[in-house]
Amino acid sequence: MPQSQPLGSGAVRLGGTDALRKMLTDLSSDSRKAIQKLLSEIGSITGEPATHTDPLDLFDAISSQTVGGIYVDVTTTRVQETIHKDAWPKLRPVAGGSGFAYHFWSPTTKQVQRLAVILLKHSADPSDNGIERIKAGYLVTTIHEMTHVAPAKKIYDHPEMNRAAKDLGARQFDDYVEKHCIPSKYWAFPA
Numbered sequence: 292m293p294q295s296q297p298l299g300s301g302a303v304r305l306g307g308t309d310a311l312r313k314m315l316t317d318l319s320s321d322s323r324k325a326i327q328k329l330l331s332e333i334g335s336i337t338g339e340p341a342t343h344t345d346p347l348d349l350f351d352a353i354s355s356q357t358v359g360g361i362y363v364d365v366t367t368t369r370v371q372e373t374i375h376k377d378a379w380p381k382l383r384p385v386a387g388g389s390g391f392a393y394h395f396w397s398p399t400t401k402q403v404q405r406l407a408v409i410l411l412k413h414s415a416d417p418s419d420n421g422i423e424r425i426k427a428g429y430l431v432t433t434i435h436e437m438t439h440v441a442p443a444k445k446i447y448d449h450p451e452m453n454r455a456a457k458d459l460g461a462r463q464f465d466d467y468v469e470k471h472c473i474p475s476k477y478w479a480f481p482a
């Protein structure tokens with residue numbers, strides 16, 4: 292879904308969810324399997340399975356909803372006008388961070404819907420490398436936020452997500468995702 296917003300200085304835009312979907316389709320089969328393993332592990336820790344453990348299947352399930360969905364390039368001041376009004380009652384002030392996700396009851400569809408918002412990031416480094424680093428970060432954020440709402444109704448919280456990643460040998464959730472899914476030159480955590 293294309294979104295037009297005023298350009299901020301150094302803002303790195305994806306231009307829509309298609310760019311994110313392409314990043315997921317471009318993942319190697321080892322990367323996809325690593326995420327499937329992580330989501331299965333959280334499912335067994337919590338006793339609440341994800342609707343889909345494959346990152347692309349999960350992305351398609353969330354982004355194809357009529358009222359919920361995945362939103363990219365969202366600035367903190369424009370969250371409310373970006374998302375559907377059915378999602379407003381559960382919206383909390385957004386101070387910053389990489390994104391957020393939650394379930395909400397939609398009176399329009401009479402269903403629980405899932406929302407994941409990926410907030411716009413800025414790059415202090417305007418080179419291609421700086422921009423690619425931010426885009427790689429969007430992939431980690433997307434997998435992180437989708438995981439929060441991976442079950443149909445329950446939220447996976449940070450302790451659950453981090454415990455699963457530790458069980459699989461990583462420091463914490465985002466560390467696991469970046470080690471398995473993005474090039475080492477873009478890692479935020481040390482090797």
Ligand SMILES: [Zn+2]
Nearest residue numbers: 435436439449
């Ligand atoms: Zn989180």
